[in-house]
Amino acid sequence: MDRNCQNCDKPAEAPWTLCKTCRREYARLLHRLRVNLHLLQAVARREYRLSEPGAGGRPQGGDAPAPINLHAQDMLDQTEDGLQDMWNETGVESRPRWQTLLRDAPRRLPDLCRASRSGHWLTWLIHTCERIEPLIDRRPRSRRIIGVCPECGREVLAAKGETLRLCKCGIPINVQQLREQSRDNAEAMHLTKTPAGMSQWLRENYGYEVSRKAITDALRRGKLPSSKPVEGGYWEFSIREIVAFAMSKA
Numbered sequence: 001m002d003r004n005c006q007n008c009d010k011p012a013e014a015p016w017t018l019c020k021t022c023r024r025e026y027a028r029l030l031h032r033l034r035v036n037l038h039l040l041q042a043v044a045r046r047e048y049r050l051s052e053p054g055a056g057g058r059p060q061g062g063d064a065p066a067p068i069n070l071h072a073q074d075m076l077d078q079t080e081d082g083l084q085d086m087w088n089e090t091g092v093e094s095r096p097r098w099q100t101l102l103r104d105a106p107r108r109l110p111d112l113c114r115a116s117r118s119g120h121w122l123t124w125l126i127h128t129c130e131r132i133e134p135l136i137d138r139r140p141r142s143r144r145i146i147g148v149c150p151e152c153g154r155e156v157l158a159a160k161g162e163t164l165r166l167c168k169c170g171i172p173i174n175v176q177q178l179r180e181q182s183r184d185n186a187e188a189m190h191l192t193k194t195p196a197g198m199s200q201w202l203r204e205n206y207g208y209e210v211s212r213k214a215i216t217d218a219l220r221r222g223k224l225p226s227s228k229p230v231e232g233g234y235w236e237f238s239i240r241e242i243v244a245f246a247m248s249k250a
């Protein structure tokens with residue numbers, strides 16, 4: 001019987017409720033969550049030890065806890081609840097701890113990908129990872145535009161190393177795939193801008209710092225042969241060419 005993937009709507013063969021690509025994604029997300037939760041646990045524990053040595057519990061009295069670490073414990077508890085509900089839909093009713101659940105995940109995967117609400121849980125995994133990651137990774141992440149959401153047309157931003165993003169419209173975005181698509185589109189695309197406008201565009205879209213003067217010089221010296229002057233100081237830039245130029249300058 002034909003059915004559609006609950007996540008991406010592509011055909012999924014019975015008894016799966018997710019297509020092959022999304023099943024693989026599900027496995028990857030479970031693994032990512034496992035790594036995240038171990039780090040989150042370390043964050044939560046460090047705070048307990050610092051604020052209430054030996055008590056083995058929540059800090060009391062005047063020792064105001066750093067909010068981020070209590071937050072980490074809450075997040076850990078909430079995530080465990082979610083995982084238990086998720087497993088529950090495959091018939092596991094005993095509500096094991098998250099460590100046990102996620103250790104068991106590879107074996108449980110076929111059941112999870114046949115569950116009646118697998119699409120819901122896939123989205124939940126993405127959301128959960130995205131909520132945890134700022135707590136375990138304090139480095140500021142600079143996200144850059146990687147393309148446009150195929151569903152709603154919003155610009156999608158991603159940082160280096162991120163494989164999946166959730167668009168504001170709720171669609172999960174495969175970062176690698178969208179990057180490749182955008183690159184293909186960019187090859188055929190041109191943009192009409194002044195050198196100053198192009199300098200700003202490169203900074204905002206790709207994070208490259210190329211001055212207006214560097215672009216003007218390159219145009220004058222014929223280093224951007226696919227770019228054509230238009231009128232009033234504007235140029236028609238080949239995106240592929242100008243991005244390659246910016247990369248070479250970076």
Ligand SMILES: [Zn+2]
Pocket residue numbers: 005006007008009010018019020021022023
């Ligand atoms: Zn799918």
Ligand SMILES: [Zn+2]
Pocket residue numbers: 149150151152153154167168169170171
């Ligand atoms: Zn969207």
